[in-house]
Amino acid sequence: MTEQKNEQKKSARVLLDDGNRRPWYVRTLIWGCAVALVGGGVYAWMSTRPDPNAVSYVTQVVERGPISVTVSADGTLNPMRTVTLGSELSGIVRKVNVDVNDEVKTGQTLIELDTRNLEAKVSSAKAALTSAKAQLKESEATLNEAKLRYDRLKELNRISEGRMPTRAELDQQEASVETARASVEVSRASIADAEATLDTAETDLGKAMIASPIDGVVLARSVEPGYA
Known part of the structure; x- marks a missing residue:
């Protein structure tokens, strides 16, 4: 039994002596590879990790569009241009197609006169x-x-x-x-x-068909069907 234990100790010593007898540059190379692998893994992880402070950009095709200007103030809006419509003919109003605050377009028929005599x-x-x-x-x-x-x-x-x-x-x-x-x-x-x-x-x-000469909004209506 004592001889068997002595043999095991000798075997362990031999293994330890073999490891200790490795040249210094071999051990350095092993550790260098280990450090390089660890460093490479850390670099790869850091390079793929999103930077929370990175600036991102969104591109958009330039297009022509309306510009909205907002004014935060109290006041009264006055029209830049006012047009008063009337008829060159004498006749009876047959139909009024718009009312106050209605939006109208250029050429839109607003008032129609009775056209039977015409x-x-x-x-x-x-x-x-x-x-x-x-x-x-x-x-x-x-x-x-x-x-x-x-x-x-x-x-x-x-x-x-x-x-x-x-x-x-x-x-x-x-x-x-x-x-x-x-x-x-x-x-x-x-x-x-x-x-x-x-x-x-x-x-x-x-x-007999009175049309709007401009785009705009009806500010007042002073005629009704049947007026002469």
């Missing part, structure tokens, strides 16, 4: 224009006929060496040509008048 004037002007154009065609036909008859009489007078028709008949037919030509000019003038009348009637009809 529409009747437009219809009458159109009829007069149609009639004037028909009269012009008739006058032109009469002129052409008078010119043809006059040309035939002149040719007959030439062939008959002045014996027929008489000079009085030639003068009379020439006068008919001039009368027909004057009638054509009158018809053309009638057409111009009818076109002007129609243009005025249509313009007045358009004025």
